[in-house]
Amino acid sequence: MMLKDQQDAYGHGLLDHLSGKPAAEIVQRDDGYFNANHGFGGYFTEYRDWPPHCKRAMKHVRGQVLDIGCGAGRHSLYLQEAGFDVLGIDNSPLAIKVCKQRGLKKARVLSITQVTSKLGRFDTILMLGNNFGLFGSFQRARWLLRRFKGVTSENARIIAESNDPYMTEDPEHLAYHRRSRRRGRMGGQIRMQVRYRVYATPWFDYLLVSKDEMKAILAGTGWAVRRFLDSEGSAYVAVIEKECA
Numbered sequence: 001m002m003l004k005d006q007q008d009a010y011g012h013g014l015l016d017h018l019s020g021k022p023a024a025e026i027v028q029r030d031d032g033y034f035n036a037n038h039g040f041g042g043y044f045t046e047y048r049d050w051p052p053h054c055k056r057a058m059k060h061v062r063g064q065v066l067d068i069g070c071g072a073g074r075h076s077l078y079l080q081e082a083g084f085d086v087l088g089i090d091n092s093p094l095a096i097k098v099c100k101q102r103g104l105k106k107a108r109v110l111s112i113t114q115v116t117s118k119l120g121r122f123d124t125i126l127m128l129g130n131n132f133g134l135f136g137s138f139q140r141a142r143w144l145l146r147r148f149k150g151v152t153s154e155n156a157r158i159i160a161e162s163n164d165p166y167m168t169e170d171p172e173h174l175a176y177h178r179r180s181r182r183r184g185r186m187g188g189q190i191r192m193q194v195r196y197r198v199y200a201t202p203w204f205d206y207l208l209v210s211k212d213e214m215k216a217i218l219a220g221t222g223w224a225v226r227r228f229l230d231s232e233g234s235a236y237v238a239v240i241e242k243e244c245a
Helices: 008-016 052-058 076-080 093-101 131-135 136-149 170-182 210-216
Strands: 024-028 034-036 064-067 087-089 108-109 122-127 152-163 190-195 204-207 223-230 235-242
Touching: 008 093, 008 190, 052 152, 052 235, 064 076, 064 204, 064 210, 076 087, 076 122, 093 108, 093 223, 122 131, 131 136, 131 204, 136 204, 136 210, 136 223, 170 190, 204 210, 210 223, 210 235
Parallel strands: 064 087, 064 122, 087 108, 122 152
Antiparallel strands: 024 034, 024 190, 152 235, 190 204, 223 235
């Protein structure tokens, strides 16, 4: 779903940051928990400032690249500079505007559910910046993974970052995991909203998974994890490849 202007909290924050204005987003969960970040600067970081596991992930990129949830374009721009043919997509019109202003040649306003063969055929689908979360739920992830088979080459890869939600001792997070399971959802399936100034996104599901949960989601979809790239904390990148027919 393309965000309307009043819903594009994330995009307005990115554009203000690019213009030199102070900007910070608020992320709110449906249990009332909220977090205010320190600004939008992290979405603009250069390769030298990326965490090591994201730097290592770049070594696994090949061929035509689709960057899903490209945000301000930090990964797409790095790969474009390295000579890759990259298409960045995001459901935030203003994020795509920021990408184009920063020099990304191919960027379109599209959500993850609008990825079809009409976009072309890709060798790498990039989902960094914790963007495995865009799958939203167990069922939707499996549906989209099967769809991705039809838009990718025979030896394609998905390079996706997630965050193990269970590597915490925070009682509020642990209580939310229990609440989600009681509702028939995955423990790390978060119902959330992003706010910035007078702008607010619709409520949406965002999925955080452990490595074992990711493997369970992939089972039977034609994709499998080939390797994990670990960080020093709970974040990790999975290099996912097509299984042999």
